[in-house]
Amino acid sequence: MVLLSKPTTEQFTYVRNNNMSTTFSSSIPLVDLSKPDAKNLIVKACEDFGFFKVINHGIPMEAISQLESEAFKFFSLPLTEKEKAGPANPFGYGNKKIGLNGDVGWVEYLLLTTNEEHNFKLYGRDIEKFRCLLKDYKCAMRNMACKILDLMAEGLKIQPKNVFSKLVMDKESDSIFRVNHYPACPELAINGKNLIGFGEHTDPQIISLLRSNNTSGFQISLRDGTWISVPPDHSSFFINVGDSLQVMTNGRFKSVRHRVLANGINPRLSMIYFGGPPLSEKIAPLPSLMKGKESLYKEFTWFEYKNSTYGSRLADNRLGNYERIAAS
Numbered sequence: 097m098v099l100l101s102k103p104t105t106e107q108f109t110y111v112r113n114n115n116m117s118t119t120f121s122s123s124i125p126l127v128d129l130s131k132p133d134a135k136n137l138i139v140k141a142c143e144d145f146g147f148f149k150v151i152n153h154g155i156p157m158e159a160i161s162q163l164e165s166e167a168f169k170f171f172s173l174p175l176t177e178k179e180k181a182g183p184a185n186p187f188g189y190g191n192k193k194i195g196l197n198g199d200v201g202w203v204e205y206l207l208l209t210t211n212e213e214h215n216f217k218l219y220g221r222d223i224e225k226f227r228c229l230l231k232d233y234k235c236a237m238r239n240m241a242c243k244i245l246d247l248m249a250e251g252l253k254i255q256p257k258n259v260f261s262k263l264v265m266d267k268e269s270d271s272i273f274r275v276n277h278y279p280a281c282p283e284l285a286i287n288g289k290n291l292i293g294f295g296e297h298t299d300p301q302i303i304s305l306l307r308s309n310n311t312s313g314f315q316i317s318l319r320d321g322t323w324i325s326v327p328p329d330h331s332s333f334f335i336n337v338g339d340s341l342q343v344m345t346n347g348r349f350k351s352v353r354h355r356v357l358a359n360g361i362n363p364r365l366s367m368i369y370f371g372g373p374p375l376s377e378k379i380a381p382l383p384s385l386m387k388g389k390e391s392l393y394k395e396f397t398w399f400e401y402k403n404s405t406y407g408s409r410l411a412d413n414r415l416g417n418y419e420r421i422a423a424s
């Protein structure tokens with residue numbers, strides 16, 4: 097006899113369904129990349145939130161939709177097929193487990209490098225189209241990250257303009273691409289609970305460019321600890337400041353704490369480009385931003401920081417180990 101195990105959500109983390117966690121914010125900073133004041137709005141948003149929404153980004157909707165549809169096709173394959181592209185250690189297909197230290201979420205994903213084309217395998221399946229769309233999309237994301245990072249430098253009035261962008265444009269750049277699929281969880285629609293899709297964390301790299309379908313679930317944490325739901329918008333990009341950029345600006349820009357809650361009715365599909373520096377790059381405040389002030393951080397390389405994140409839980413304050421406590 098075959099015993100079919102009943103799908104269970106018991107091992108997952110729920111968060112309280114209070115009013116705060118379901119507040120939809122209309123105050124998310126909005127940046128129109130085609131306007132001349134974009135650079136100043138970006139700087140303000142990075143200081144206040146470490147997060148903003150971008151419109152007029154120049155990425156054709158067609159390219160986004162085609163990739164999204166290939167991704168949905170992939171996630172609709174039988175689990176045994178998808179697992180041929182796994183496990184995600186770190187690259188490949190992953191399911192429910194995030195990282196190596198016990199974080200779980202109502203999510204499945206593909207984690208891919210950006211410098212290789214053939215980095216996931218699905219024997220016997222025609223994924224040429226997926227591969228091809230991914231290649232072009234990753235290239236478009238790198239260019240958009242470059243443009244936004246240049247605007248940050250301009251807005252901060254620091255030279256050269258490419259101080260940040262040169263790191264993601266470097267051929268050794270350690271950037272990654274992630275496609276997350278959060279299946280609808282009908283149990284939630286019934287009991288009104290909030291189930292964690294992707295636990296709270298800050299992104300460790302320099303900058304993250306996120307695009308999702310129109311399903312809600314993404315939340316950012318404000319400085320006072322309240323969670324704000326970000327209204328989804330499939331035609332825009334959402335930008336996260338990463339820990340490395342926080343350090344390079346000596347804490348002037350803040351990396352944003354964020355999480356994803358699962359949805360009871362609709363599946364969510366998000367595609368995120370994480371722009372990272374070369375492994376050997378020293379991550380330290382830029383002298384032009386110090387103005388006689390001391391560095392708030394101990395010096396480290398991206399290699400060291402990335403390795404330390406592997407030993408941590410998602411919610412840990414990973415930069416904490418690198419903060420310099422002023423001697424009293």
Ligand SMILES: C=C1C[C@]23C[C@H]1CC[C@H]2[C@@]12CCC[C@@](C)(C(=O)O1)[C@H]2[C@@H]3C(=O)O
Nearest residue numbers: 186194195207272297299300402405406
């Ligand atoms: C090669 C990777 C994989 C990363 C990003 C980058 C460096 C560190 C990894 C982790 C480790 C901790 C969880 C995670 C979610 C995180 O934030 O940093 C992981 C992330 C990912 O699995 O996407």
Ligand SMILES: O=C(O)CCC(=O)C(=O)O
Nearest residue numbers: 274276294314356366368
């Ligand atoms: O899937 C999302 O919308 C965000 C996930 C996320 O924060 C991440 O992959 O780092």
Ligand SMILES: [Fe+2]
Nearest residue numbers: 297298299354
């Ligand atoms: Fe993230």
